[in-house]
Every structure is written in structure tokens, then in C-alpha cells.
Amino acid sequence: MPTRSLSVLVDDAFWPRLNDADFMRIAVLLARKSYSEGGCPIGAVIVERGSHRIVGKGHNTLVQENHPYNHGETAAIRDAGRVDFSATTLYTSLSPCDICASLIQMRGFPRVVVGDVSNASGTETRLRQQGVEVDVLEDAQGIALYRRFRTEQPELELEDWRGRAAAGQLPAVGSKPD
Known part of the structure; x- marks a missing residue:
């Protein structure tokens, strides 16, 4: 369901009752959706700061859509569309990769909430140095979901972070990707 349809289903009085933990739980539910589809379990939610309404949501679809940059954060940004990201908070179930961190900074997110720095970390310091509040x-x-994924599919986890060549899965020239 497109995020823009939420206003039809959810009363505006509901959103202010949600807190950071609630929005993180939604990001993790989106990560679980990706995992159940055979993908990398990373989800993200973008929340408007004043109203607490969800304006964008997404999950990693590297496998499902055969696209190397369909990460949870990029999917949520695409879903949000042309909004003022400087008035939002991004919740992500896993520490952002370098590309997502660059996009977060470039789009002017003032705040990012990260749900897992145990399985991946590194961009939090960079984002803070660029003026982004990182919680x-x-x-x-x-954390348990991503750890299970990493154990079950280490090559896919490596491909998501570093590409197919790093995972030892470089296709032959002229062949179609899986």
C-alpha cells in the first residue's frame, strides 16, 4: 500500500501517540518483510517531525527487484517522493551503508535513528560530523533477524554491502544476472 494512502486509513490523532521505539518496530517489520521475500532484512521509515505521520517507508529489494541500490533507506526516500526531508526523521533497522549515508546527508535529514549497530556500523560518526543527529x-x-540472515546467506549480505565481485559472484560477461 502506498504511504500516501495511510491518511485514509489512519486518523491524524493516532500518529502523535507513537514514539521512537514504535517507529523502529515498523522499520523492523519492513525488514522482516524483505527477509520473508528472500531479500536482505533492512527496513526504513520516514516520519514528519511535527505531525509524526509516516511519509515514506521501504525495505531492501536488492534480490526481489535485481537492483543493487534498492536499500531500505533508498526505498523509503523514493516512497516519500518530493517532501521536505529537513522536517523529517529517518528510522532504519540497520546502520546505513556509505551510499545511504550520503543520500541522507544530501537530502538534508536532520535526524536518523538506527536500530542495529551490532551487525553493521561505521557511518554514524560520519553523519554526526556532517551535522546529522544520530540516535x-x-x-x-x-538485531537477531539480521544476525540470522548473515549466518544463512553470508554471500548475499556481502553482495548487498560490497557488490557481487566482493561476494565472489561476478557473472560472466554477457550473461544475465540471476
């Missing part, structure tokens, strides 16, 4: 709100379910 870590570790979610035990999200």
Missing part, C-alpha cells in the same frame, strides 16, 4: 535505539528483534 542509536537498538532493537533486539531486528
